[in-house]
Amino acid sequence: EDQVTQSxxxxxxxxxESSSLNCSYTVSGLRGLFWYRQDPGKGPExxxxxxxAGEEKEKxxxxxxLTKKESFLHITAPKPEDSATYLCAVxxxxxxxxGNLIFGKGTKLSVKP
Amino acid sequence: EAGVAQSPRYKIIEKRQSVAFWCNPxxxxxxxxxxxQILGQGPKLLIQFQNNGVVDDSQLPKDRFSAERLKGVDSTxxxxxAKLEDSAVYLCASSLDYRGEAFFGQGTRLTVx
Numbered sequence: 280e281d282q283v284t285q286s287x288x289x290x291x292x293x294x295x296e297s298s299s300l301n302c303s304y305t306v307s308g309l310r311g312l313f314w315y316r317q318d319p320g321k322g323p324e325x326x327x328x329x330x331x332a333g334e335e336k337e338k339x340x341x342x343x344x345l346t347k348k349e350s351f352l353h354i355t356a357p358k359p360e361d362s363a364t365y366l367c368a369v370x371x372x373x374x375x376x377x378g379n380l381i382f383g384k385g386t387k388l389s390v391k392p
Numbered sequence: 393e394a395g396v397a398q399s400p401r402y403k404i405i406e407k408r409q410s411v412a413f414w415c416n417p418x419x420x421x422x423x424x425x426x427x428x429q430i431l432g433q434g435p436k437l438l439i440q441f442q443n444n445g446v447v448d449d450s451q452l453p454k455d456r457f458s459a460e461r462l463k464g465v466d467s468t469x470x471x472x473x474a475k476l477e478d479s480a481v482y483l484c485a486s487s488l489d490y491r492g493e494a495f496f497g498q499g500t501r502l503t504v505x
Contacts, residue, residue, distance in 0.1 A: 310491070311493075321498055322496035322497050322498050322499045323435070324496070325494070370491075378440065378491070379425065380425075380494060382435050384432070384433055384434045
């Protein structure tokens with residue numbers, strides 16, 4: 280069964296304390312791994328798409344990496360405004376029902392000043 | 393560029409009543425998704441449209457949920473009759489095509505009492 284597991288469920292950091300969030304997946308034929316940020320009361324906001332092992336993408340303090348079994352979202356010197364729930368999703372294929380995104384439960388990040 | 397628009401933002405109904413949600417995707421986006429997000433969980437796909445055709449509705453409780461996308465643009469999701477367990481946030485998302493990243497609206501928070 281296709282599955283996406285995110286860890287930890289919750290993470291508390293001090294401002295400036297770098298860390299990583301994990302997303303492990305078991306899907307046959309990955310056609311994209313997506314990272315989203317979700318603030319309370321809002322819809323998920325798109326951050327990155329990764330397609331192949333070894334690929335990396337960066338945006339401000341965030342860097343996403345991908346291996347054959349998992350993805351990491353590295354947060355460097357986080358600020359309180361980085362506090363949010365980070366969601367990981369995978370796409371299994373392009374045709375029919377394979378095209379939709381399967382989401383993990385998310386990691387709730389809190390950054391204290 | 394305007395984002396995905398959803399209405400209403402909040403809705404409170406009694407069980408066994410009916411409710412409808414509306415979504416206007418990003419202009420030119422052929423693929424439209426409806427997701428259900430229960431508190432503390434990741435979004436779960438209900439239905440996916442490609443233009444005005446249904447691609448995947450395997451997880452839509454068809455005895456009470458229905459959705460349509462007229463003319464391949466706007467979409468409505470209806471629940472009739474509602475149950476207590478339908479309390480959730482209903483998210484609409486769109487993508488350029490079935491391979492692209494999905495962009496989400498703000499969601500509709502439904503409370504069934």
